[in-house]
Amino acid sequence: MTTPPVIPDRYKSDHLFLLVGTNPLPNFVAATLMLKPQGKLYLVHSTKTQEVAERLARYWTEKHQQQPKFVWVDESDGASIRQQIDHELAQIEDDHVGLNYTGGTKMMAVHASQTIRSHQKPRRPVTLSYLDARSTKMYIEHDNDKAFMTEPLLYEVQPSIQEIVRLHAFELHAQIAVESQLPELATVLASAHQNPDAIEQWRRWCDEILREKTRTEKAYEWDKETLLQRVSIPLPTDPSLQTVAKQMQIVFDARGGVLRLKEAAQRSGFRKIKHLCEWLDGKWLEHFVFHVISQVKNQRPESRIHDIGMGIRPKSEPDSPEYDIDIGVMQGYRLYAISCTTDADPGMCKLKLFEAYIRARNMAGDETCVGLICMADKPENLQRQIVRSWDAEGKVRVFGRWDVPDLIDRMAGWFISTGEGRHV
Numbered sequence: 001m002t003t004p005p006v007i008p009d010r011y012k013s014d015h016l017f018l019l020v021g022t023n024p025l026p027n028f029v030a031a032t033l034m035l036k037p038q039g040k041l042y043l044v045h046s047t048k049t050q051e052v053a054e055r056l057a058r059y060w061t062e063k064h065q066q067q068p069k070f071v072w073v074d075e076s077d078g079a080s081i082r083q084q085i086d087h088e089l090a091q092i093e094d095d096h097v098g099l100n101y102t103g104g105t106k107m108m109a110v111h112a113s114q115t116i117r118s119h120q121k122p123r124r125p126v127t128l129s130y131l132d133a134r135s136t137k138m139y140i141e142h143d144n145d146k147a148f149m150t151e152p153l154l155y156e157v158q159p160s161i162q163e164i165v166r167l168h169a170f171e172l173h174a175q176i177a178v179e180s181q182l183p184e185l186a187t188v189l190a191s192a193h194q195n196p197d198a199i200e201q202w203r204r205w206c207d208e209i210l211r212e213k214t215r216t217e218k219a220y221e222w223d224k225e226t227l228l229q230r231v232s233i234p235l236p237t238d239p240s241l242q243t244v245a246k247q248m249q250i251v252f253d254a255r256g257g258v259l260r261l262k263e264a265a266q267r268s269g270f271r272k273i274k275h276l277c278e279w280l281d282g283k284w285l286e287h288f289v290f291h292v293i294s295q296v297k298n299q300r301p302e303s304r305i306h307d308i309g310m311g312i313r314p315k316s317e318p319d320s321p322e323y324d325i326d327i328g329v330m331q332g333y334r335l336y337a338i339s340c341t342t343d344a345d346p347g348m349c350k351l352k353l354f355e356a357y358i359r360a361r362n363m364a365g366d367e368t369c370v371g372l373i374c375m376a377d378k379p380e381n382l383q384r385q386i387v388r389s390w391d392a393e394g395k396v397r398v399f400g401r402w403d404v405p406d407l408i409d410r411m412a413g414w415f416i417s418t419g420e421g422r423h424v
Contacts, residue, residue, distance in 0.1 A: 013098030021103025041068035046075035133366035154332035186288035335364035
């Protein structure tokens with residue numbers, strides 16, 4: 001017995017008009033679901049959203065070898081909206097026409113809907129649709145039928161993280177990483193960070209030993225590679241870091257308790273010595289979390305995540321701030337943006353989470369979920385405060401120090417519950 005399509009073919013259009021908003025992802029999802037194969041796509045945009053329309057058109061053409069048509073309108077002028085869409089409709093005979101008004105302004109939605117409706121005839125149906133961000137259901141009005149909502153459509157379109165980036169037409173500063181580095185050592189460090197003494201001593205070793213020997217006078221820059229090649233530093237000696245030092249000795253072949261940075265970087269696969277320094281100074285937590293999520297993806301298929309990436313650093317367009325996302329996870333067309341910090345200070349954790357929240361919504365819209373892995377003892381307090389002040393129920397999750405030993409189960413539970421539309 002075959003499963004019926006989630007969007008029946010009778011609702012898919014030969015000509016689909018899309019109202020382009022500031023984020024291209026909902027438009028892309030709507031076009032994928034509501035346009036017939038070989039159908040014609042019309043991108044109704046204003047001057048403000050022209051660049052978004054151009055990005056979407058470029059990506060759509062690459063993916064489907066079909067060039068959409070641009071329809072410019074004055075978003076604040078109802079007559080302009082009606083006139084421009086009417087002009088396109090006059091060139092369409094009796095084919096099925098559709099409008100998806102998920103993007104665009106309210107005025108665009110009102111006048112575009114009225115204009116498309118006027119095109120309807122007994123043998124010439126029209127379909128209006130809207131993708132609801134919260135439920136991931138499509139609201140559909142077809143011909144003179146009663147309006148209805150589809151089942152959730154989250155998993156019907158599954159773009160990769162790379163595709164999300166390309167959809168926004170950002171270049172990348174560096175290739176998105178798809179494997180963690182030194183996951184065994186990262187796991188030992190994560191385990192050691194259950195002990196407050198170990199947290200303090202590791203931070204002290206990073207500040208007083210690692211940074212002291214590897215940073216410039218500006219304090220926030222790593223030295224040149226030619227200088228770093230000559231640096232050797234002692235392994236941590238505090239008893240609270242005994243298991244960490246032992247693992248470092250094995251991984252880096254640190255004979256005599258001395259870490260030779262050039263040899264250690266080469267041995268552990270870092271392209272530059274400064275990348276090893278960054279890893280030791282805090283990025284190890286990103287690699288630990290990435291390793292955990294990889295296990296969730298491979299071992300917990302019910303989590304429904306299909307792509308993960310680390311170090312997502314797009315080059316921003318002019319007049320836009322540059323940003324990066326520590327770890328990205330795709331579940332259907334929903335992006336999870338996950339930020340990692342070894343800090344436990346609530347103020348710093350809140351800032352890190354806020355940055356991730358803004359960046360992720362810019363990339364993937366209202367469906368986005370944001371997570372923070374930190375060393376706070378009471379992450380639920382921070383989560384409660386953020387959800388209340390940002391009106392982000394079900395969109396934000398904070399994991400603290402006590403979650404780390406069971407992070408596979410905790411993160412799997414988050415992905416599963418969110419994917420099923422439940423809040424945890």
